[in-house]
Amino acid sequence: MNSRKTFAAIDLEAYRYNLRYLTSKACPAKVMAVVKADGYGHGAVQLARVAQEEGVEYLAVAFLEEGLRLREAGIKIPILVLNYVEPSSFEAAFENNLTLTIVSHEQLKAIEASMKSGTAMNSAFHIVVDTGMRRLGLEWRESLNLLKASIDIGLNVEGAYTHFATADEKGSGFVAEQLKAFLSFLNQAERITKKTLLKHISNSAGIMYIDNSYFDYVRAGIASYGLQPSSQRDENLRPVLQWKTCISFVKKIYPGYGVGYGQTFVADREMTVATIPVGYADGYNRHLSNRGFVIISGRRCPVLGRVCMDQFVVDVTHLDHSPKVGDEVVLIGSQGNESISAEEMAEWNGTINYEVTCAISSRVPRLYMKGENI
Structure with missing residues (x-):
């Protein structure tokens, strides 16, 4: 399940x-x-x-x-x-x-x-x-x-x-x-x-x-x-891991609305936001609050407010298609022409790619594939 x-x-x-x-x-x-x-x-x-x-x-x-x-x-x-x-x-x-x-x-x-x-x-x-x-x-x-x-x-x-x-x-x-x-x-x-x-x-x-x-x-x-051992990239390496989830909720927010604990993000315009059912208990680091991005419909969507234990919120106002509950969300990996690497997430976290993948908790199921489309 x-x-x-x-x-x-x-x-x-x-x-x-x-x-x-x-x-x-x-x-x-x-x-x-x-x-x-x-x-x-x-x-x-x-x-x-x-x-x-x-x-x-x-x-x-x-x-x-x-x-x-x-x-x-x-x-x-x-x-x-x-x-x-x-x-x-x-x-x-x-x-x-x-x-x-x-x-x-x-x-x-x-x-x-x-x-x-x-x-x-x-x-x-x-x-x-x-x-x-x-x-x-x-x-x-x-x-x-x-x-x-x-x-x-x-x-x-x-x-x-x-x-x-x-x-x-x-x-x-x-x-x-x-x-x-x-x-x-x-x-x-x-x-x-x-x-x-x-x-x-x-x-x-x-x-x-x-x-x-x-x-x-x-x-x-x-x-x-498939992760880079230094800042000198070797493009021959193939990342082994992708991390994906889905949208769990979509709503409108309006000027003056705060998002999340501490209200560290406050909207200055009408926005459409989506809730993502992943949090720091899964290994999605709290340092990504107001800093990270996910990919939805082939476009980057910024994290709004603080990452919670089990979920966080992203801005989807700019998407060409109205996002729906259940739509795929990429945390690490590729979708369309866009991608987010473990190295990039590490940079947002102020850490290294080793920690990013090691931190993905056992609460996140691992699915083992043999080169199939994920």
């Missing part, structure tokens, strides 16, 4: 296309598909299935529960957990063949304590090296000590990675500094492991601007969803 005709349409063929494009861009490195945060709001399980079908060999998630959900859905390929895991949950990770990230000596002691069951001995690990993000991991020299300690207790350290802080700033000198630090680590790491490590450094922006020929994987997140 969809009583308000509101949904986020996810084009699985567009996702498939983006994976292929990014694979060609990164070659000879392979794509590790990042499906954390429920696939950046697109649906992790459904997109992980597409990635697996496409021959993607590795997935990445932020937290253990995200990896467990993929395993429960039948995803078989390796999954790297990028973030913190409480020691009491290590066993669940090992039993479900999830690859954990090694970040510190304290964590390593906790892993060693959990090795009594023997399951950790059969698990793969990656070590994260802090080259400038200052989030997780140790600086590269200390990371070598952590790597040696991990090998000494018998862990299968399969890979090593770091994360760019400024790859979205084309020409950033800090990218070169991070790359140099990581290569310094790698030059000595394989003497310790006595084997070739799986190496990865690039996020989506890094795929676009960095030579990844020395690395085994690139971590494709935002770009795999």
